[in-house]
Amino acid sequence: MGAVHGDRRTPPASRRVRRLVAAVIVPMIAATVVALAILWPREATPTDPSGANDRRLGTVTAMQLRECAPDEVVETPTGIKVSRCGVVTVRITEGAEAGRTVETQVPDGPGAPTVDIGDDVVVLVLTDPADPSSQQYAISDHQRGVPLVWLTVLVAAAVIGFGRLRGAAALAGLAVTFAVVLLFVLPAIVAGQPPLLVAVVGSATIMFVVLYLTHGVSVRTSVAVLGTLASLVLTGVMAVLAMRVTHMTGYGSEDASTLGIFYQNVDLHGLLLAGIIIGSLGVLDDITVTQAETVAELAAANPAMSRRGLYRAATRVGRAHIASVVNTIVLAYAGASLPVLVLILGSGRGIAETLNSEFIAQEIVRSLVGTLGLVAAVPLTTALAALVTAGRSRKPVTDPTGETPPRPRPADPDRPAAVGVDRGRLANPWDDPEPRDADWP
Template sequence: MVSSERGATPDSPNKAARRRRAPRNGHGHSHSHSLNDIAADLTPMARRIVIGALSMFGLAMIAGIVLLWPSGGEHPIPAQFRGADGGAIHAVDGKIVSQTRGDCLNQMVGTIADTADIPISGAGTGPCIETVVSITSGADSGKYTLLEVPTNRAQSGSGPDSSAQTLGAPDDPQPGQPTLHIGDAVRMSTTPGPDGQPRYTFFDFGRTSSTIVWAVLFAGAIILVAAWRGLRSLIGLVFAFVVLGAFTLPAILDGESPVAVAVVSSAAILFVVLYLAHGISMRTSSALLGTLMSLLLAGMLSWASITTMNLTGLSSDQTTNLQVYQGGISVSGLLLAGFIIGTLGVLNDVTITQASAAFELAAAGEPSRLATFRAAMRVGRDHIASTVYTLVFAYAGSALPLLLLFSVARQPFGSLLTSDTVAVELARSFVGGIAIALSVPLTTGIAAALARPSGARAAADGADAPDAPDTESRQAPAPQNPIQESPIHQPPPRRTPEPPPRRAPEPPPRRAPDPPPRRAPEPPRTGRHSMPD
């Protein structure tokens, strides 16, 4: 009985812990724990590496801004943007109130009138379109002026200075002339006349109201779908334009390296825009680091493409005029800076998508970081295919007038592709496509290293959990309220029924002692011996 009670005594806590820690299969169990330890230590190490790399990029960006900050000096104004007095063009707003046909070379064109009744010769039959405009801004606001637009009939004739009409209807404006209608908003430039009074000429259409309407529609659509994150992205977009207008363009005009200015500007935009739109997190940090590294790679690829393809960028009229009036600017460097800034938006789109995909897949139950990387790469391959199309078609759309011009010129297709203007757009597409293709595995790898798969986390928790106690030797008391104490509502564990106590064996029944054997009666004694002793 005593030995039975000792056998039921539970082990001490130290013995139970040693028994749980004892390897069940030798080498296999200890190797599993070492892999779990490595997986648990990888995320903190990756976090430190990413934070350190971003800190270095941030310090370099701040140093670049300080060294390249523009001085704010004056720069010469190109001729096409210069007024008659040699300064900048002064423009005023106006609105078209009436139109009629008339003779060309009207003496009232551009002059100021107090009323809209301006005398027009040959009214109703002339080859020019006489347009009366009401001035709505500037010193002559509330007054009127006359604009003249020649039609195709004005250039047809038989004289030596006349040319035959080839395209368009006779009453259509000549090529290069604006098509005006009553109610259109226009902008007019002012130049001093011979009498010292200003003369007004057509400068451009007024687009202030329509631009505001489309901007409101754009912001409303973004905010309606993306809510507060969309609003933050719009604020980041405004910041990007401020960086370009206040730092990038003035620094390049000051003669700083366009490549260095483009890299610093892009880094400043990325730091603010990404964290502002997507929040400060390791997911955003992985996308930011992937974008910055891909941007540096795009810069090296751009330099290689410009050098090997001998791209000059001088086929553009804007670049030629800029070189004439700002001779200190490197045209090749400006072309390279355009490549870098042009790939900024596409890289940002790809990297943030890959980082989000990797973190979501890891949280959805991927068993390991390698599985997370492979699953996110499947998403990235689809993204690469669609983004390359977007990149190429965007550049092709911007060069569509040029392609039509080359088509009319009947140049060979090979000459068209190798011309400087088309080759520049092709190089942009090539560099952007390569940078996108390389940014996908780079960003995905960074995000997979930072994310901790939920499948690996569950396996690690299961490996580190203590073994179940021996029900024969030790039983844990059941919780009094399992719904509150257990994180998952489960029924309490079944208690093993205790064996009934063993009863001691009963002693055998005691037998009554046997009676002594009876002795046979002796015969009676006679004589003297008959008396008892």
């Protein structure tokens, strides 16, 4: 496995190292493929089609607003009054009623969509159970397909324009991630397979495909794969222990309770574990790839650096990365749960009682367990990268023309030293009070 995306000055891995890495990676890929085939859902995902015929797609063609009567004014618990009254004319654009024009009341009340002429909307058909021939229509939502498509095109153009081939590979990896989650992970969980096992196999599949597709088939990518896999295993073990100690049931949210009613064969406890595993994978990829690349670049800059020197220098980079990523994880979970957090705090509960609720506690467990996985990823990946890199970094580095760079000129004792630079030791960006290796340049 030669370097594909790395610096061309980086010496290629020795044949022995390549064989050793392949002997570890290939069986893991084979085991993942076998597990994927065994767990792949054989039957179609059970769905509830009862409400599929109750929705129509249409376009607002006219609006007639009027003043609301006193009994039509809606007041929220916080005192905000919402009142929009009138009639909206909608032309159905798809389905059996395409071309038909229907009238509905202006959407009103908290959370109701605000519509205008020309908006594409979703219309809900309300049928009277006592008289099936009597139907009413109500606007329930906007159609967001076209804006989402244009937003996706804009993001894809930005990624490819800046990242070029690697950006295109990253988008392909994103498509693979969505495919694995939508075609394997979710259907397998609904079919009754163990969620934790499904999450591990799905995460391993995403990891192998996305990392090799985005960063190329190389020793440094394989090191990132091994570091990610080891960190995922540790994250899973810590998640199991944390959920056992905190007595998590998986029923901490209304969505989970609803899922438990409609799909009684789904293990919600295992589903919570699966969510922690999959949620940690994306950030772990970032950490492990960065550490593997850092070790490779350090070895290219100084081929004489020992394994210990590579490990210590790259670990200092990893510490700075971890310090920022940990905050990112907490903010990501808090942002996703912000409405519920506001609702709980607005209920008048104390801080201790709020943190003790299962919904908040499981988000805390997600953050803490994910952080432990990230912290473990730095030394694991850095040690593996230093182990396979230092052995090939003793030869002098050549430039792309194949010539060996000239040796640095010895220091002139009669020439005054530069301010802040010791004659006997070169200044380096990782300079700190810690003791240095004997072979540090």
